[in-house]
Amino acid sequence: MWTQTASFILKYSIILLLILLSLSAYMGYQGTKAEMSYSFSKIIPNTDSVYIENEKFKSLFGEDANTLVLGVQTDKLFNIDFYNDWYRLGKAIKNISINFRGKPNMPIKDVLSVAHLPILVRNDSLKRFDVMDMVPERVNTQAELNKLKEKIFDQTFYDGLLLNKKSNASIMHITFDSEVLNSESRIEVVNKIKDITALHMKKHNTEIHYSGLPFIRTVMATKVKNELIAFIFLALLSTAVILFILFRSLYMVVFPVCVVIMGVMWSMGLISLLGYKVTILTGLIPPLIVVIGIPNCIYLLNRYHTEFVKHGNKIRAWSRVIEKVGVATFFTNLTTSVGFGVFFLTESAILKEFGLVAGISIMVTFVISLLFIPIIFKFLPKPSKIQTKYLDNNIMDRFILFIANRVLKGRRLVFTITIIVVVVSIVGMMRIKVEGFIVDDIPHDTKEYKDLMFFESNFNGVMPFEILISSANGGKFVGKKQQILVKKMEKAQRIIESHNEFSRSLSLADGYKLINQAYHNGNDKFYKLPRSMDLVKMKKYLKEDDSRGLGNKLIKKFVVDSSRFFRIKTQVQDLGSVHLPELRDSIQKKLLKVFDPEVYDVKFTGTSIVFIAGNAYLVKSLIQSLVLAFLIIALIMAWMFRSGKMLFVCLIPNTIPLIITAGIMGYFNIPLKPSTVLVFSVAYGIAVDTSIHFLAKFQQEIDRHSWDTAKTILAALQETGKSMIYNSMILFCGFFIFTFSSFGGTVALGLLSSITLITAMFTNTILLPSLLMKIEGTIKNKGLNKTGSKLFIKDEI
Structure with missing residues (x-):
């Protein structure tokens, strides 16, 4: 298949290039229509009870934020x-x-x-x-x-x-x-x-x-828009600089950058065509495409130069590159796409959008690189000795040789260090706590966060917290029943306000107190619930059809639908996903003693309650996505190599970096929250790429070296090791730019992903070959003879 693919690309290169450029231009045009999201991102599904209750509340009383x-x-x-x-x-x-x-x-x-x-x-x-x-x-x-x-x-x-x-x-x-x-x-x-x-x-x-949430949302939306442009620029700049330092050739910088620019155009076009908007998550996709797309180009160009140096024929070199590297690059992009794409299988709208656009964009960028790079370099002059000089990088060669010596002669030390690091990391991992905050993404040293603390310290919070009260049997509360309910709400408010985390609350009880004071000509002594006799007199002043009188409007702020639904309105501090549920449960237990469950139906809702449910749902969904990504990628690897031991050899070096990252989170008190859980699925899908390239080369070389595992590993390291290290450097720097974000979640994603990927570089260049040596007996017995022979074109002997 890949032989025919190579022939097709090189034969119809002009037509394919024109089609590619035309489609990319169209997607770029569509991308200019992509709009920013200015509403709350929908996290919990429509079927969730918290979502249903909040929508019901908003339909009755309007927006609470x-x-x-x-x-x-x-x-x-x-x-x-x-x-x-x-x-x-x-x-x-x-x-x-x-x-x-x-x-x-x-x-x-x-x-x-x-x-x-x-x-x-x-x-x-x-x-x-x-x-x-x-x-x-x-x-x-x-x-x-x-x-x-x-x-x-x-x-x-x-x-x-x-x-x-x-x-x-x-x-x-x-x-x-x-x-x-x-x-x-x-x-x-x-x-x-x-x-x-x-x-x-x-x-x-x-x-x-x-x-207030309108201000916080405005700040976040503005920063997302600004950072989208800034991160695309930084990603392009950092990758271009690294490419030039490594290859010292403008060709090797300009055309890979063209590939990822087209990838960005496709990602923005997809957001627009699918009817999505740019959120804090989808805003990360364009710079991610830059970071993820460049390694495709490096593998292709590195192998092209290696092949060209052997025989000096450009067309033959590109044909061999597409045949031998194309399949491995396809699977590396597939696993990366899976790492993102699994989010589409959740019920969260914001994750679905992120997963679908990212997954498709990654595979499209692979196709762009597979077409654009061979076609362009086919028409460029033959690589000069200066352009291929990096292949003889003495420093890198010595480093590869050092790794090979550790693999061949120091495996016991490699395994010992690995076990110690894993054990220490597991201990740290056990310390991880799950916690998120509504304003998690706002750094604590910013004015926005300090202003929030001002309101919390002086007015006990600004995050909406609502209590919706109705009849347990669907009836109305009128007359004497309403008077009893109002007294109970007054008691409930005293319970709420006994907690310093809540601001002053309001309910129908306060409305009646204010009306009573007004009825008695503003005398503050009458700011209390009216007596039954006075209430009868006041009713004459509260006419249902009087749109000009404020008294009835005030009542309707707290009771609607013909006295079926009542509210207690308050605000709460941003206590986080651990303490806020505890406070809610504490209040709920106390209110059960006030409102008989057989008579009253009491529901907690509002933005703060939706946040609790959304945070828990996101963490749960992301963990499920990680497990699913792990299983799907494992199945892909199993199908590629068709060997249990090879599957084990591939998965272990890519699982350990995740354990190390989790350990670091535990030791440095970095909580498990949506932005940090996201790291594991994304980084795992990318980290596996390095293993696939190495094992693909290993499969291609094994016949050539007469099933000598040591010689095959050395050859694979010498040919793919440099690309593995170069790509890891680009990925590290690419993700590290996210640490310059003004959003805490994006900073965590960038920092932890960088740590995971650089750790994966070491496990894949040192531990992976060491594990291959450990199963040397299986390899020498030609247990891998049928594993990937049809997938990976073997090197000529």
Whole structure:
């Protein structure tokens, strides 16, 4: 098959090149249409109960993660100059206007702060509660502001929501339109908010803190977009530099780079054509294609030069390269593709997209390299002595000889060191903990993370945590039943707020307290649940069909669907996937004593709860994907070599690097989370490539050396060892560029993958040949005679 493939490529080279360039140009054009993702990545499947509950909650009460918060900590808050500027800031933010989908749009729905306080006022003539701004457009004197401050402090409803009296910290809540929130326009709005804030608050020399999920998501989306371009450039630059250092030839740099550029064009085109968007995961694919695609070119060109030096015939050299290296390169790309592609078999949308695009892109890049490199170099001048001089690299030759001596004469030491390292790594591996955080990807030394800590320390968190309450039998809570429920919710809120991890909570109980205070003309002594008699009187002011009265609107923030569903709204600190479930379970046990399960159905939902489920699901899915990748790759290897011992020899050197990496994670307290679990499947699929190339060459050389294992290993090392080392260096540097990311998960992926791959280089160049020597008896008995003879074209004797 590969003989015919070589003949076909070399015979129809012009036609194939034109087709390849045309298709790549088309995919590149499609790639320009790829859009960034500005909504939450869908992690858990539609059938998951947590997903169903959260979607149900959003359909009832709307989006829970649509509020950006500004925070300040200053004793000047109620200084007239600062206060008026704080007021003007909120008004300017409320009046932000953008062009959204071709039409003018006011993306900010509401602004709430100590300078923008709506209060309820009893309207006896119309029998309703009206809303009135407590704060006039401008406070003229400090004395006037002092009186206003007393009134604000009387509004118990806002206590702990907008102001921390002990620390002088205050918040401005900015609510987004949901459509703008999940679009690219969100970035424009957030940038305008930051610009307006800087303009209004500059003279006060007070630090402004930003947080809330709209802000965090905007920061992450912007960084993904910027890093996509930066990492493609860095990957191309680093690989080009390494190629030039190794080969000292522009041809050997320019055309491999052309291959991976076409691979990047295909990957971006696939994202667009499949209807996907660029997420934090799919954004990694283009630079990964650069890193993974270059080794294909190195193996092909290294073998081309080796063949050409033997006889000086370009066409014959390329024919032999495609015949002998093509099959091995196909299987190396197949195993790498499997390492990524298994993610498509999960039920997580974000993993499915990543797995499918990456898997296809890797195989497409293989095809591009197999066509483009032979065709281009077929028309280029014959390699000069300078261009093939690297084949006689004395330093590399001595290093290969050193490895060969260790394999042939020092195997006991190799095995001893391997066993010690594995045992130590297993001990470290046992220390690994599974933990992730909502803002895991934001480094702790950034302003975004420090701002989050500001809100957690002053207001106990900004991550939405919702409790949905309904009847266990589907009924309504009206009249006396609702009064009983409201009292129970008040008790539940006291339980929640007894935990410092939660912010001030809100429920229908707070709504009724506020209405009771308004009914009694703002007297703060009446901020409490109304008596039954007063409640009957208030009902006259809460008309279902009165769209202008605020009282009924306030009630609908906490109860919907004709009094079937009620909510308790709060925020929680980003406690992580270990402590947050513990806190949730603790609250749940306590609430069982308040809400009889036979009467009330109590569900926990909100962004923080979805995160817990998503994190657990991702880790579980990624571990399953790793196991599946291991099995599929093992089956591929078994089919290639058709020998249990050869399968063992191939898998062991590639499993040990994973164990070592896991050990490092344990010793350095790097938790197991989605970004770190991802490393194992990806790195394993890539690391196996080195084994395949070495064993393929070993199979090709075994006849030539009369089944002498030692001579065959030496020959295989001398011919493929350099390529193995060169490729490992490129892979190491390529993955290491991800450590410059501003996302913690990407940094972990880059660092741990680099460690795994460089470790795999040593195990595949030293341990793998040592294991082959260990089964020398089987090889000498020609037990491998039928293993891969039809797959791997044997070298001429």
